[in-house]
Amino acid sequence: MTPATAPAEPTAGRKSGDIFRTPGWRLLPMGLVQSIAAVLIGIGLCLVIIFLIAADPLTAFRAFVLGTFSTTYAFGSMLAVATVLVLTALAAAVGFRAGAFNIGTEGQLVLGGLAAAVTAQTVGLGGIGQAAALVMAALVGALWVAIPAWLRVRYRTNEILTTLMFNYIAADLALFLVNTWFRDPTSGAVETPPLDATLWLPRLLRTSAANIGIVLVVLIAAGLWVLFERTRAGKRMEAAGLQPAFAEFLGINSSRYLLLSLLGSGALAGLGGGIAVLGITHAYESGFSPQYGFLGITVALIGRLKPLGILLAALLYSSLITGATVMQSATDVPFSLVFILQGVLILLITSRRGGAA
């Protein structure tokens, strides 16, 4: 794909070696160094902000960086959040690698979570209910990206805008569905009835939210690594994402790979919603996602679109999220610092300043 917008670049054109770069070169020009540098600069910036606004900067900063490791509960929450982030990040990465920007992971996750809660409730208790719920979550996630994906593949509709719009539609739809059919009549909030404890994903650490989902997620990440690095399909997907025209010339049906990748991306995000509902909140609650979908984009970029990198980046980022929660309860610095860090990190990581491109 020709970079749609590469304003400040020299007009001479790209070097011919470009297509042999790592996938996502448009986004991630430099090596691992840049990810590490970006994270350090980002955390440094947070330190500056904390220093400027906090009454007691040292306590706040200690809570932000080390809060995750202060209690078992916090550490468990970190693992639980990381589990979901890995899935949304893999979802974003699969889209990026195939040459499309699925920014609608948030909506796919929300509807996947709702589908999981409802399915688990209706199918029955125990393992069958859990399995059905997770499969349904993935299916609904894939279904929710199907229309934008088809429009993108068939008519080259701008998928960034359509998937983004589908986030807003998903939020309204979920609200409507819960209010009309699935609402817990005994609750004042917009939420489904609490799930039976046999439907919860088994917990790993007592009294914390960390759950068995983490094993599933690691397996999925490993599977994707094999797909990306060791299979013909993965390489074809990569080629189709980097240079659709060139891929066509090689006899690769790039549209098909793009469509399948986007559907897979939606399924991963939907599954993330299912895991969040069965493992953390144990019911669909309006606003159960603190923007897992968007956070996943950041994590995918920090992890340089590679499964192993994403696993590490998710741990790092979710420990900052948990740290921010601890910080918010212990000091006067609000949680929203995480969202600022997120924006700054994306800018720093995708910067091509000094890079080869």
Place this chain on the structure above:
Amino acid sequence: MSEIGDFLFLVLTSLVPILVTAAGGMFAERARAPNIALDGCMLVASLAAVVVGTLTGNPWLGIVAGVLAGAAYAGVLAFAAFALHCDIIIAGIAANLLATGLTLLIVQHGLHSTGTYAPFGTPLVPRIPAGPLENVPILGRAIGNQSALLYIAIAATVVAAVAMNLTRFGAHIKAVGESEEAALAVGIKPVLLRTVAVLLSGAFAGIGGAYLSLSSVATFNSDLTGGLGFIAFAAVIFGRATPLGITLAALLFAVATSVAIYLQGLGLGIQQLVQGLPYVVTVIALAIQAVSRTRRQRFDVSDTNYVPAIIPRG
């Protein structure tokens, strides 16, 4: 009759933020520096507007603050795209996320509110009575008592249209967007012009943002825009970044918004569902445009047609 007038009133109020923001986005799009951070610019601007309006007690200063804040925030995008050399779309998405975090931080920490900032006694932008037109059947109700910002927004759009089509500046913007080599050859500085275009789009989005927080209720929360900036961006794309096109597109999206508001008022029990109508209409509009472009291109071998910068030419 008065119901039609009331509905048109609603359309005009929904139109203002979309139209004025899209008018600014047009410059950026035409210069091939698409500003997808319009939503973030609006958000930052609306917070600046309501805070300055409250502090000074003067809504006009609030608007000025909104415009400046919008432009300044677009400066972040310009910096990321032209100094850090980020992909401008990714940078725009990042800037939107950053705007949410930044405004939340300011509201929670600086203004000591939990999530919604609702200051006391903020002056609103005055509403303008229709005067002698008050008694014209439909028109009187439609334009009576509209916010002064409606007229400012329309004026701004007209200025933008004139600037785009009739001035040297507009010609330069288009030149940079269509052929960077040609623009360079005649001594136009692409980066400079693109920076100006992006800043301009932020300033226009600032008017739209100020409208959100200073026209009817002076409150702010980080969901205030509800994706209006993205709808405005979609209007730029759907309107093919021409003044007439974006006006019609913005009108379409404003009608969809008004229908949604109107249906919610009827109490059909599907309030949440119709709330999504503007977004659905946006997707349909983009889809229709893409389909017709695909059809046209079947017979079209020339590559000189204007393609919105965000759509990959692949």
